[in-house]
Amino acid sequence: MQEDISPVARSEAGEPGAEPRPSRLRRILAFVRDLFRMRSEKSEARVGLVAVAFSALFLLIIGRLAMLALAPDAANSARRAASSAIAAARPDIVDRNGVVLATDVKTVSVFAEPRNIIDKDEATELLTAVLPDLNARELRDKLGTRKGFVWVKREITPRQQAEVHRLGIPGVGFLPEHKRVYPNGPVAAHVLGFANVDNEGIAGIEKYIDNQGLKDLLGAGFARSAADLKPVQLSLDANAEHAVRDELVKGMEKFKAKAVAALVMDVNTGEVIALVSLPDFDPNNPVDALEKDRINRMNVGVFEMGSTFKALTTAMALDSGKVSINSSFDARSALRYGRFKISDYHGKNRILTVPEVFIYSSNIGTAKMALTIGVEGHKAFLKKMGQLDRLRTELPESAEPILPPRWGELNTITISYGHGLAVAPIQAAAAVAALVNGGYLMKPTFLKRSEEEARAEATRVIKPETSEAMRYIMRLNATRGSATKASVPGYFVGGKTGTADKVINGRYAKNKNFTTFMATVPADKPKYLFLTIYDEPQGLPETYGYATAAWNAGVTTGRIIERVAPILGLPPRFEPPVQPFPTMVRLGAWGSQQ
Secondary structure: OOOOOOHHHHHHHOOOOOOOOOOHHHHHHHHHHHHOOOOHHHHHHHHHHHHHHHHHHHHHHHHHHHHHHHOOOHHHHHHHHHHHHHHOOOOOEEOOOOOEEEEEEEEEEEEEOHHHOOOHHHHHHHHHHHOOOOOHHHHHHHHOOOOOOEEEEEEEOHHHHHHHHHHOOOOEEEEEEEEEEOOOOOOOHHHHOEEOOOOOEEEHHHHHHHHOOHHHHHHOOOOOOHHHOOOEEEOOOHHHHHHHHHHHHHHHHHOOOOEEEEEEEEOOOOEEEEEEEEOOOOOOOHHHHHOHHHOOOOOOOOEEOHHHHHHHHHHHHHHHOOOOOOOEEEOOOOEEEOOEEEOOOOOOOOEEEHHHHHHOOOHHHHHHHHHHHOHHHHHHHHHHOOOOOOOOOOOOOOOOOEOOOOOOHHHHHHHHOOOOOEEOHHHHHHHHHHHHOOOEEOOOEOEOOOHHHHHHHOEEOOOHHHHHHHHHHHHHHHHHOOOHHHOOOOOOOEEEEEEEEEEEOOEEEEEEEEEEEEEEEOOOOOOEEEEEEEEOOOOOHHHOOOOOHHHOHHHHHHHHHHHHHHHOOOOOOOOOOOOOOHHHHHHOOOOOOO
């Protein structure tokens, strides 16, 4: 029986007597053979096909390049990220007179693309021969990874760059970057802080710059040198800073102290003109900054400030109106509170006027002044003076005051003369500056500003007549009291000493002192406050074995005033001012007529 064949099948098989139809592939091959036969009528078609082929190839290349640009490989991505991070410059840091304290210099670093390095061992051997401080094992481990980018060595010298370049190792290259340089070495180290190898601020003003966003706003991707950025101008005077540090180095060695620090502040603007804390470090090589003894004791250390706190207690009593400059307090015998007895170091054992309480540094008289105001009034005054809260400045480093857990009358008694409350020295200095500048509390600043700008942000904390009284008794103390060793001829110094036993493991150590001296210059119309602190100074034969403040901090402060005052434009006056404290004379204050 004949099998039925569908029309489609018949068509493919072909009718009897007809030629079989060629397959599609055969038709294409026949067309191509026919196209390339050397016939003139086919030339245009051949040219068109070649053009189409080349166009397709060109589009393929363009597409691949676009993919690489939009989605770079890990090596290009890492290299670009590293280049972007280090290409941006940091602004210069300058002192109040434009002297450069920190700047950038251009340098280069070596990187490698491990995927593109054929012989890892040879590359390691060649690189370590040129850069001998590299660890060969660590470098070989880096080059043995599958990473697209690794650092070989940061911040190399031009000679090292030329030697590495001559090696001609595929996959090893260079990236430009900025290295932070501090031309004055350790001068102002605790204020400047330092930047790390990636040019990021780690401490001090350097960290403040990054926290303010100045680097991102002005530098990243745009500024290629420090000259492209507006310098950050500090309130510091580089010459004064150098002189203060020089005197502290000498004093620390002479008195064999564990540490020493000093501060110069403009009392009318709150500007910090100089700040030194020893031991310090060189920000060009800041590895020493990690040692615990190299902290900024002015900002980060908290200490019992001793008798310098008596200035605050005296001002509080006078400003309250409950005590006048002519008031007197009985210091004939010790003050007893429960099982505690408060006595004077060098007691006069008699009734003392307010100025005498101050210049003889009577604990008894000062405590009775504080009790006149009361616990709550005392706390409120210290709060107003900024002594109970953390002081914030441009420097990121700061410390919280240490307050008594329960504040009663006994705490008010001891805190009145500087024991039982620990603060950062800079915040105590800011409070004393307010006592002598007319009564305006100003937050210290490390940036240059005018007196008008400072007054706009200042807070009045005491009356002008109270401020005059404090200038008066501080001047008396420099002529008749414990501050005489800092009295520099021609500068009309006023001041106050402070000596406190250090707290070691929760107990007062009788043989370890923390000494303080605060001075104002000139006392009739103060411009600058000088503060010097010593941590564990030792008694010497020439100090008759004494290690109290007058013999070390006082002496050093006097030498600092003598050197720094002329630098800051304060020439000596050998004729004393005429009637510098008129209110005190009018009130007939003790000593005003003598």
